[in-house]
Amino acid sequence: MAQVHFGPRQKPPLDGSVRSAAYSFIDKLREDDTAPGLHIEPISGAADPRIRTGRVTRFWRAVLTKFSMPSGDTHYIYLGTYPHDDAIELAKKVVVRVNPLSGITELVDADRLSMPEIHERTTIPSEKPKPPTSLPGADPFVPTSLLVDRFGISMTDLLALGVHEGLATLAVTARTQDELADVVVDADAPAWQQEVLLDLGTGSPLDDVRTRYQLGAAAGDSDEDVVAALAHPASRLEFSYIQDDQAMRAAIEDDDFGRWRVFLHPEQQDYAFTPRSGAFRLSGGAGTGKTVVLLHRARHLARANPDARIVLTTYNKTLAEALRENLRLLDRTIPVVDEPGTAGVFIGTVDAVSWRLLARSRVNGLPVDAAVEAVFGTLRGTRSNALDTSPDSAWRTALSRAGFDLPDSLRNPGFLAAEYVTVILPARITALDAYLTVARTGRGVALDRTRRRAVWEVIEAYRALSAEKGTTDYNEKAILAAAALDLAAAAGVSRPADHVLVDEAQDLTPSRLLLLRALVTPGPDDLYLAEDSRQRIYVPRVVLAQHGIAVRGRSRRLTLNYRTTAQNLDLATTVLDGSDLADMEGGAVAAPADRSARSGPPPQLIGLDSLEAAYESAAHILRGWLERDLAPETLCVLVRSGEEGAQLTDELTLRGLPVLAVGSKQVPGPGRISVMTMHRSKGMEFRNVILFGLTPEATSTQLAFLPDGDKPDALQRERALLYVATTRARDELVVMWDGERSDLLPVRV
Numbered sequence: 001m002a003q004v005h006f007g008p009r010q011k012p013p014l015d016g017s018v019r020s021a022a023y024s025f026i027d028k029l030r031e032d033d034t035a036p037g038l039h040i041e042p043i044s045g046a047a048d049p050r051i052r053t054g055r056v057t058r059f060w061r062a063v064l065t066k067f068s069m070p071s072g073d074t075h076y077i078y079l080g081t082y083p084h085d086d087a088i089e090l091a092k093k094v095v096v097r098v099n100p101l102s103g104i105t106e107l108v109d110a111d112r113l114s115m116p117e118i119h120e121r122t123t124i125p126s127e128k129p130k131p132p133t134s135l136p137g138a139d140p141f142v143p144t145s146l147l148v149d150r151f152g153i154s155m156t157d158l159l160a161l162g163v164h165e166g167l168a169t170l171a172v173t174a175r176t177q178d179e180l181a182d183v184v185v186d187a188d189a190p191a192w193q194q195e196v197l198l199d200l201g202t203g204s205p206l207d208d209v210r211t212r213y214q215l216g217a218a219a220g221d222s223d224e225d226v227v228a229a230l231a232h233p234a235s236r237l238e239f240s241y242i243q244d245d246q247a248m249r250a251a252i253e254d255d256d257f258g259r260w261r262v263f264l265h266p267e268q269q270d271y272a273f274t275p276r277s278g279a280f281r282l283s284g285g286a287g288t289g290k291t292v293v294l295l296h297r298a299r300h301l302a303r304a305n306p307d308a309r310i311v312l313t314t315y316n317k318t319l320a321e322a323l324r325e326n327l328r329l330l331d332r333t334i335p336v337v338d339e340p341g342t343a344g345v346f347i348g349t350v351d352a353v354s355w356r357l358l359a360r361s362r363v364n365g366l367p368v369d370a371a372v373e374a375v376f377g378t379l380r381g382t383r384s385n386a387l388d389t390s391p392d393s394a395w396r397t398a399l400s401r402a403g404f405d406l407p408d409s410l411r412n413p414g415f416l417a418a419e420y421v422t423v424i425l426p427a428r429i430t431a432l433d434a435y436l437t438v439a440r441t442g443r444g445v446a447l448d449r450t451r452r453r454a455v456w457e458v459i460e461a462y463r464a465l466s467a468e469k470g471t472t473d474y475n476e477k478a479i480l481a482a483a484a485l486d487l488a489a490a491a492g493v494s495r496p497a498d499h500v501l502v503d504e505a506q507d508l509t510p511s512r513l514l515l516l517r518a519l520v521t522p523g524p525d526d527l528y529l530a531e532d533s534r535q536r537i538y539v540p541r542v543v544l545a546q547h548g549i550a551v552r553g554r555s556r557r558l559t560l561n562y563r564t565t566a567q568n569l570d571l572a573t574t575v576l577d578g579s580d581l582a583d584m585e586g587g588a589v590a591a592p593a594d595r596s597a598r599s600g601p602p603p604q605l606i607g608l609d610s611l612e613a614a615y616e617s618a619a620h621i622l623r624g625w626l627e628r629d630l631a632p633e634t635l636c637v638l639v640r641s642g643e644e645g646a647q648l649t650d651e652l653t654l655r656g657l658p659v660l661a662v663g664s665k666q667v668p669g670p671g672r673i674s675v676m677t678m679h680r681s682k683g684m685e686f687r688n689v690i691l692f693g694l695t696p697e698a699t700s701t702q703l704a705f706l707p708d709g710d711k712p713d714a715l716q717r718e719r720a721l722l723y724v725a726t727t728r729a730r731d732e733l734v735v736m737w738d739g740e741r742s743d744l745l746p747v748r749v
């Protein structure tokens with residue numbers, strides 16, 4: 001039986017019918033590579049003596065390289081399926097080799113290899129880039145090289161890393177990150193070289209890059225050496241060993257959207273597979289593959305121990321459903337279970353976890369009555385597990401009964417709910433005395449004793465109201481479940497999970513974080529949190545250590561953006577300029593040095609005179625995209641509020657467009673353009689996106705009723721929301737407003 005690896009993706013991708021033929025060819029190759037029907041043949045005059053072609057159909061040929069191992073095993077690298085003549089032409093000129101300087105397997109064009117490698121060369125090319133010719137009459141302009149002049153990285157350094165001479169020569173002429181991105185995106189170079197250059201271009205020191213990509217001299221170039229080097233983390237950016245049928249099908253059939261299933265960046269591999277000694281925080285900007293890492297890690301842990309009880313969770317149902325769907329796509333053999341505490345992967349929102357634990361408290365041995373006492377200080381009547389949920393209006397009702405001494409600005413359900421969720425519940429405060437002295441870390445509005453007394457009256461009214469009705473809100477459920485788990489653990493009952501993996505952790509309230517902490521005994525691979533503090537749009541700032549989650553020394557950051565083009569990423573990061581950003585450890589979020597490996601058109605910013613004109617313009621743009629044969633479900637329009645979304649859906653429908661209003665119960669669907677709020681779009685992605693209605697009022701109405709002290713954080717969350725929205729587009733982004741444009745939009749674009 002032959003072992004088949006997959007090489008760099010073929011361009012353009014194969015059509016559907018040829019894909020099935022290619023799939024069955026590879027299947028047969030794996031079974032028996034000597035089968036005569038496969039016609040595995042060398043090509044005379046080929047640059048690489050290992051090259052072979054094989055017969056896929058009468059018209060199509062596969063291009064492969066063959067390696068014979070001393071053990072007698074045979075390995076092939078599949079390089080794609082092409083029409084007969086193209087296959088022969090390609091087979092003659094490509095070479096698969098281990099780069100002698102980096103130790104990474106790469107596919108290269110033999111013509112480009114004709115240049116000598118650095119260790120063979122006697123002269124080193126010029127250190128300085130050639131200045132571009134200046135236009136007559138232009139300002140005298142001294143060009144600088146981003147890599148050489150700004151970061152002190154010379155051509156010699158690049159060559160010593162193993163970067164090909166042609167690419168290195170162009171790279172040192174780039175003066176800005178954009179120019180470098182263009183050079184890299186246009187270059188037909190091995191992926192590891194492109195990513196190393198992008199990394200250097202954002203200021204990563206040479207040594208860091210060498211370590212990150214594990215660059216080092218190759219052992220040799222024998223068959224065995226090349227096959228061994230395929231396992232190098234950076235080779236796995238483009239080469240993949242196909243272990244099972246499903247992965248093989250994915251490698252052949254998926255378009256770019258599916259690459260994450262097979263090809264992980266070396267850093268992603270590290271974060272997905274390396275064991276961790278305790279709670280771990282993976283941060284990274286939008287589109288850097290945090291969810292992808294989480295899915296691979298869930299699969300890895302489930303495969304490593306089929307008895308492991310794994311919880312894969314996030315904050316809303318739409319995202320939890322996407323996790324479920326994507327884990328199924330990644331590996332349908334992973335058992336997905338209905339209850340946390342069962343061997344396999346439980347996928348659901350954090351609220352679903354607390355609800356299920358409380359609903360099955362007897363079976364799970366959870367002392368809910370004792371937990372109720374610990375959290376509320378008193379038993380809450382007969383329905384102490386309180387599965388029914390308090391209505392959203394409960395704060396308003398509580399305010400109608402108490403807190404009359406509070407100033408109007410604080411007689412505000414939003415302010416009181418935030419005080420309850422961020423201060424009172426996590427500290428398990430049950431009486432006024434404790435509330436009068438508690439540290440209200442991170443709260444924007446200061447409260448003296450008189451005001452605290454008045455706030456406490458409202459809290460008591462809120463609690464009395466829900467005790468009357470036998471209800472709890474979801475933060476209460478989370479803290480009750482956490483308290484019950486802690487009490488049970490103290491009595492010797494084991495906690496219900498072995499590994500907890502969390503996506504979008506920046507949007508979880510303290511009660512929910514405390515529940516996650518309580519699900520699993522502290523220890524190796526216990527909690528794994530993926531988060532991006534720049535995308536915190538729901539909750540006030542939270543510091544993990546304050547809730548028992550110690551990640552010090554176990555935090556890492558992803559910086560390569562796979563989703564957003566460099567042009568759109570530039571707009572998105574500019575939206576956050578000047579923000580006061582803190583991460584979940586309480587430190588400043590590292591300056592956004594994210595880079596994108598993709599390039600596209602600049603975002604369009606369109607101001608219209610009236611709302612009517614804006615509807616017309618949005619309809620016109622969408623029609624244009626449909627005429628270019630873009631599938632409706634890959635397009636999306638984002639708005640700030642649900643009402644705007646409903647109105648826009650009607651207006652676009654009237655104009656004959658197939659739109660779908662996406663909400664909590666409606667997911668995006670085939671054949672329809674999604675219209676949804678920016679909040680709902682979190683974690684999703686589309687090919688092209690319109691941001692509609694970016695006016696100053698879109699922000700100011702959200703802040704109008706907040707107390708002054710809470711406004712800065714709320715404004716920060718508005719910026720974060722815009723960052724989320726601008727990073728949903730893979731290719732094209734249009735930003736529209738009618739009348740005045742939002743002052744959150746950068747002046748310079």
Ligand SMILES: Nc1ncnc2c1ncn2[C@@H]1O[C@H](COP(=O)(O)OP(=O)(O)OP(=O)(O)O)[C@@H](O)[C@H]1O
Nearest residue numbers: 259260263264265286287288289290291292562683
């Ligand atoms: N190694 C990879 N190869 C190819 N595509 C990748 C890779 N990693 C991630 N992607 C793609 O990048 C996009 C973003 O990935 P993902 O959703 O995991 O990012 P994220 O960091 O969770 O983003 P967000 O914070 O916006 O939710 C997806 O389309 C995913 O398929």
